[in-house]
Amino acid sequence: MEKNLTLYEKVREDILSGKFGENEKMTEIKLAKKYEVSRTPIREVLKQLEFEYLVKDGYIYKPSPEDYRNLFEMRTLIETHAIEKAILLFGPSDINDLKNSIEKAYAGPEDETLAANKYFHDKLISSIRNPFLSETYERMNSIIYLFSRTVVERQRPNLIEEHAQIVGAIEERDVEKGKRLIGEHLDKDLEFSLYYM
Amino acid sequence: MEKNLTLYEKVREDILSGKFGENEKMTEIKLAKKYEVSRTPIREVLKQLEFEYLVKDGYIYKPSPEDYRNLFEMRTLIETHAIEKAILLFGPSDINDLKNSIEKAYAGPEDETLAANKYFHDKLISSIRNPFLSETYERMNSIIYLFSRTVVERQRPNLIEEHAQIVGAIEERDVEKGKRLIGEHLDKDLEFSLYYM
DNA sequence: TTTAATTAAAATGTATACATTTATTAACCA
DNA sequence: TGGTTAATAAATGTATACATTTTAATTAAA
Numbered sequence: 001m002e003k004n005l006t007l008y009e010k011v012r013e014d015i016l017s018g019k020f021g022e023n024e025k026m027t028e029i030k031l032a033k034k035y036e037v038s039r040t041p042i043r044e045v046l047k048q049l050e051f052e053y054l055v056k057d058g059y060i061y062k063p064s065p066e067d068y069r070n071l072f073e074m075r076t077l078i079e080t081h082a083i084e085k086a087i088l089l090f091g092p093s094d095i096n097d098l099k100n101s102i103e104k105a106y107a108g109p110e111d112e113t114l115a116a117n118k119y120f121h122d123k124l125i126s127s128i129r130n131p132f133l134s135e136t137y138e139r140m141n142s143i144i145y146l147f148s149r150t151v152v153e154r155q156r157p158n159l160i161e162e163h164a165q166i167v168g169a170i171e172e173r174d175v176e177k178g179k180r181l182i183g184e185h186l187d188k189d190l191e192f193s194l195y196y197m
Numbered sequence: 198m199e200k201n202l203t204l205y206e207k208v209r210e211d212i213l214s215g216k217f218g219e220n221e222k223m224t225e226i227k228l229a230k231k232y233e234v235s236r237t238p239i240r241e242v243l244k245q246l247e248f249e250y251l252v253k254d255g256y257i258y259k260p261s262p263e264d265y266r267n268l269f270e271m272r273t274l275i276e277t278h279a280i281e282k283a284i285l286l287f288g289p290s291d292i293n294d295l296k297n298s299i300e301k302a303y304a305g306p307e308d309e310t311l312a313a314n315k316y317f318h319d320k321l322i323s324s325i326r327n328p329f330l331s332e333t334y335e336r337m338n339s340i341i342y343l344f345s346r347t348v349v350e351r352q353r354p355n356l357i358e359e360h361a362q363i364v365g366a367i368e369e370r371d372v373e374k375g376k377r378l379i380g381e382h383l384d385k386d387l388e389f390s391l392y393y394m
Numbered sequence: 395t396t397t398a399a400t401t402a403a404a405a406t407g408t409a410t411a412c413a414t415t416t417a418t419t420a421a422c423c424a
Numbered sequence: 425t426g427g428t429t430a431a432t433a434a435a436t437g438t439a440t441a442c443a444t445t446t447t448a449a450t451t452a453a454a
Contacts, residue, residue: 027435038409039436047244058435070327077278077330130267133274136333224405235439236406255405 008045015054024060052142065194072190076183078137083178086127086170097123098167105160113152120163150193205242212251221257249339262391269387273380275334280375283324283367294320295364302357310349317360347390
């Protein structure tokens, strides 16, 4: 199975796997040589990476704890909104999808747990049915991935149980409870990861 | 007073003032000729205009009413969040800024009313003190401008009075009232403008 | 006629040379 | 030696040629 990654995917993977130093300068010329393309496509890629908070002002972006808290404030705002919508819109089939992702997260090895947890949050976001809000959320995917990896690898307590509780609130159609739970859940992810990162 | 606009500002102004047809194709070559630059800077500008919902897939973006409702859902989510923060954080000086903008909006000619109304909403957003949420809001500035122009030119009833009521809710520190009022305010702007646009 | 295939044209993708700006180093002087 | 300026180098900005892809037009076949 040959991986045929786009230039963007290659650079993104290299950043997420830590192949660049924190705050390393991302000059077009250097990257063009490294990936054996011209500056033109590198520029496009850098724009995309800036969009998703991996690069800033020509450097690898190392957000401060304050930056991460602000990003999570935006994330929480959107996911909290999503819970409201999910309680209005989700039927048994959708709720079953959420439950299945919880089962998979319990059972699987780390990378499957990671994928299952991502599915859980993405499924919630899908309830919004708003491409602009979805894009704003997806823009944080790389950052969210880094946090998710940390909480799974470091085995944050109650991680998956909290997902189950959130599904419970959706089943009960308890908006206030759902909003509170998702807020607490994300806040724990944030503070737990900040401690280790 | 010579205006010295950047290429981006020129193209943006031309779009906002309707110099391009709805759904007009924005080819790099055509724009390069029109603005007498090469394709390279045009590409940068098109990226930026796509970012702020003025261009999509190489065409002038004409959002559907559904698109506008979705954009306003995102806007409302952020401004509602801002009201909560404003009620926590705003002191007499901030509240006075809001009141002044209301006075200016009443007194001035159309373009000053427009500027004062923009100031009102931007001041609210500033209460969030979150650069990521601010950027997401600012990304909608062009769209917000088009709506604001419509409601001012077409003299939507109660427009400025609603601003005053919102300030009232902030002074009373009534979160629920504030959130309800900003939601209703934005919804009226949306539906009023959709009727005319 | 419609539909499909072929060809032509137009647009975008990429590489690269040159211009301009920004950052770094070196030289100079108080 | 510290601080300013000049010289150099490095990076980004811009224009442009060529490659590739996409779109449109034309022609051929059903």
